[in-house]
Amino acid sequence: MTIPAAPQTPTAHEVASPLRRLAAAATLVALVAAVVIALGLAAWFRGEANRLSGSAAASNHALADAAATAQVCQQVREAVQRVYSYDFARLDDNERAAAEVITGPYGQIFHQQFARVRQLAPPQQAVVVATVSALAVKVLDGDRAIVVVFLDQQAHQAGQATPLLSAGRLAVTAQRVGGSWKIADAEPF
Amino acid sequence: MGRWGEDRLAVGLVGHVVPSIATTATSPGRALPGGPLRTAIRVVAVVALLAVAAAGWFGVSWYRAAHDQSLVVGMARDAVLRDAQRATLTLDTLDYRQVQDGLTLWEQSAAGSLLAQLRASRNTYARAITDSTATSSARVLDAAVASLDERSGTAQVFVGVDVTAQSEKDDPSCTHRRIRLEMIRIGDAWKVAALVPVGDAYSEPGPCPAAPSPN
Numbered sequence: 001m002t003i004p005a006a007p008q009t010p011t012a013h014e015v016a017s018p019l020r021r022l023a024a025a026a027t028l029v030a031l032v033a034a035v036v037i038a039l040g041l042a043a044w045f046r047g048e049a050n051r052l053s054g055s056a057a058a059s060n061h062a063l064a065d066a067a068a069t070a071q072v073c074q075q076v077r078e079a080v081q082r083v084y085s086y087d088f089a090r091l092d093d094n095e096r097a098a099a100e101v102i103t104g105p106y107g108q109i110f111h112q113q114f115a116r117v118r119q120l121a122p123p124q125q126a127v128v129v130a131t132v133s134a135l136a137v138k139v140l141d142g143d144r145a146i147v148v149v150f151l152d153q154q155a156h157q158a159g160q161a162t163p164l165l166s167a168g169r170l171a172v173t174a175q176r177v178g179g180s181w182k183i184a185d186a187e188p189f
Numbered sequence: 190m191g192r193w194g195e196d197r198l199a200v201g202l203v204g205h206v207v208p209s210i211a212t213t214a215t216s217p218g219r220a221l222p223g224g225p226l227r228t229a230i231r232v233v234a235v236v237a238l239l240a241v242a243a244a245g246w247f248g249v250s251w252y253r254a255a256h257d258q259s260l261v262v263g264m265a266r267d268a269v270l271r272d273a274q275r276a277t278l279t280l281d282t283l284d285y286r287q288v289q290d291g292l293t294l295w296e297q298s299a300a301g302s303l304l305a306q307l308r309a310s311r312n313t314y315a316r317a318i319t320d321s322t323a324t325s326s327a328r329v330l331d332a333a334v335a336s337l338d339e340r341s342g343t344a345q346v347f348v349g350v351d352v353t354a355q356s357e358k359d360d361p362s363c364t365h366r367r368i369r370l371e372m373i374r375i376g377d378a379w380k381v382a383a384l385v386p387v388g389d390a391y392s393e394p395g396p397c398p399a400a401p402s403p404n
Contacts, residue, residue: 024226031233038240045247052254057263063337064259064266134347134369134387136333138270148333148347150367150387167388169349169367171331189330189349 062140069137072145075181076174077132080149083110083183084130084168088121103175103182125158143176144184266334266344272379273346273370274329280384281327281352281366288315300375301382322357328400335369342374347387351397363397366390 052058063069079101086094095114102110120126134150151168173185254260276298283291292315296307307314332348348368355361367390371383 021226024230028226028230028233031230031237034237035233035240038237038244042240042244042247045244045251049247049251049254052251052257052260055260055264057260057267060263060267061259062263062266063334064262134335134367136335136345136347138331138333146333148331148349150347150349152388165389167365167367167391169330169365 059141060139062137062145065140069140072137072140072147072174072181073135076145076147076149076172076183077135079174079181079183080132080151080170080172080186081130083186084151084153085128086114086117086121087127088125091118091121101180101182102184103177104184106183106185127156129154129156145174145176145181147172147174262337262339265339266337269334269337269344269346269372269379270332273334273344273348273372273381274332276381277329277332277348277350277368277370277384278327280381281325281350283318284324285318285322285356286324288318291318298381300373300380301371303381303383323354324356325352325354327352328397342379344372344379346370346372353396355396360394361396362392362394364390364392365397 057064061068082101083098091114095111098110098114099107121128131152131154132149133152134148136148137145138148139146149170149172151170153166153168155164155166157164169189171187171189172183174181175184176182279294279298282294292307292311296304296311299307328351330349330351332346335345335347337344346369348370350366350368352364352366353361354364367387369385369387370381371385372379373382374380
């Protein structure tokens with residue numbers, strides 16, 4: 001006679017009871033709430049991070065990258081002073097030196113303007129000295145920069161004891177070409 | 190003693206005697222009551238883990254962005270530029286028919302030594318403006334921040350501004366100005382502590398050219 005196997009005794013935790021079911025439901029609700037809160041937080045964090053890193057400030061490194069800003073300031077200052085200075089006795093040198101710090105279509109505009117200088121400067125024996133009196137980088141984004149320049153020019157002419165002075169304002173667009181910053185555009189304002 | 194299933198009493202967790210709803214027979218493979226609930230808990234627990242991980246991941250990227258020093262400087266730079274341009278317009282605008290309001294606006298844009306000077310000379314300025322019957326309006330052409338010390342809250346800005354001035358006696362004239370502003374941070378705003386011309390300004394008759402119309 002075989003002894004019938006003892007029936008599987010359901011242990012207490014296998015028996016569904018209203019209380020355990022309540023506890024389980026409460027756990028489920030808490031977990032769902034956690035999911036909702038966590039997803040809400042994740043969405044907010046992502047939105048804020050995107051807003052910050054996508055803002056205009058993020059792509060404009062003027063002043064934020066101090067070393068790059070200083071390099072732009074120094075090279076654009078020298079380039080502007082070179083382009084806006086000339087000496088009637090050394091016009092070939094002036095034009096060549098200026099062309100070295102100009103890039104792009106602006107080169108054509110410069111040579112056109114310099115053609116007029118070649119006409120007017122020799123009879124007046126004009127010597128123009130350009131000095132940057134103020135300069136600040138407005139935008140610095142990779143290889144492109146926009147710089148606000150205050151430019152003073154002193155024009156000495158034959159027969160004039162005192163030079164003519166002019167106070168100029170320039171919006172300069174600079175492009176980094178082969179490691180050095182060159183003038184891609186210069187607009188008076 | 191009898192088979193468990195026939196005993197309709199079961200002791201619950203808290204020691205209560207609760208009616209058992211155990212069924213009389215179980216067969217292997219049959220889902221336990223509360224099984225769907227337990228499966229749901231497991232699934233939601235996994236989702237919760239993923240959601241918390243996502244929150245953590247994006248939390249880190251937010252923290253990094255919010256504490257990125259170059260971003261902080263960039264945003265301060267933009268705030269300085271905005272406030273400097275607005276202050277330039279205010280300080281180059283005046284109307285002899287509304288002197289007191291104008292001077293109050295000037296003082297609201299100023300801080301430090303400029304504010305002290307405006308306050309000290311307020312009556313003198315009011316009298317001079319009223320007597321001159323002068324009005325002026327301004328347009329900022331371009332501006333850029335030259336230097337910024339985020340920690341001490343100081344900055345230097347160069348601004349090119351055109352000012353149209355006229356009075357009852359005189360025709361309008363346009364002055365093309367180049368100015369340097371020393372800005373200091375007061376609370377959330379940047380105000381002008383000093384306003385200094387850079388070299389000479391260039392004046393010519395007639396009102397200043399208007400802004401080019403957007404195409």
